[in-house]
Amino acid sequence: MAAIKLDELENAAILVDDGEGSAKALVARDSGMIHLLNDEYMDEEAPVPGDMGDTEAGGNYVSVPAASELGLGRALMQRFAGSHLPGDRERVQEIFARQDPYDRFSKLLEERGELDAWYRFRESETRAALIRWCEQHGLQLDG
Numbered sequence: 001m002a003a004i005k006l007d008e009l010e011n012a013a014i015l016v017d018d019g020e021g022s023a024k025a026l027v028a029r030d031s032g033m034i035h036l037l038n039d040e041y042m043d044e045e046a047p048v049p050g051d052m053g054d055t056e057a058g059g060n061y062v063s064v065p066a067a068s069e070l071g072l073g074r075a076l077m078q079r080f081a082g083s084h085l086p087g088d089r090e091r092v093q094e095i096f097a098r099q100d101p102y103d104r105f106s107k108l109l110e111e112r113g114e115l116d117a118w119y120r121f122r123e124s125e126t127r128a129a130l131i132r133w134c135e136q137h138g139l140q141l142d143g
Contacts (some may be wrong), residue, residue, distance in 0.1 A: 002032030003142030009064065009130050012036060017066035017073055025064035027139060034064065062137045070129040077105055080121050084114050 004027055012025035012034045023038040067073040074096065081092040088108065095104045109115045134141045 002028075002030065003140045004032045004034065004134065005142050006127060006130060008034050009134075009141070010067075010126055012064045013067040013070060013072065013130075016064055017068050026061040027064060027137075029060050029062065029139065032140075032142070035061075062139065065133065070133060072126055072129055074101065076122060076125055077101070079125075080118055081105070084117060084121075085109075085112060088112070 009027070012027075015023050015036060015038065016025050023036070025037065026035045027033075028035065068075060071079075078092070078096060081088070085092055085108070091108065092105075095101045095108065098104065106115070109118050131141055133139075
């Protein structure tokens with residue numbers, strides 16, 4: 001079984017999340033290649049596999065879940081804010097009540113001197129979530 005690159009798997013999960021149902025990503029168990037399927041984007045390095053129907057348990061392809069299903073994205077930002085920004089509870093709630101909180105959240109972290117801590121937290125939590133997912137599906141993670 002080939003290993004899957006951590007950063008590629010994370011990007012695939014984010015793409016699926018951002019696609020809101022229109023994007024899909026599959027991991028090929030035999031090669032570790034991630035196939036990105038989207039109406040607007042086609043990965044030339046990982047073209048659509050001909051045997052895509054093989055996504056059942058034990059099949060060659062595993063569907064990559066959305067980042068939100070792994071507890072990443074918005075949920076991860078909220079967990080970080082709860083533990084690192086307890087004095088900013090109302091401001092954080094206001095940020096997350098809006099459609100796209102990412103820029104506002106980054107600005108708050110920068111104001112509070114927590115941006116580096118956020119990057120370390122996000123990297124650690126993302127890695128842990130992806131490792132758990134790979135283990136659940138019998139996949140090997142590289143890097």
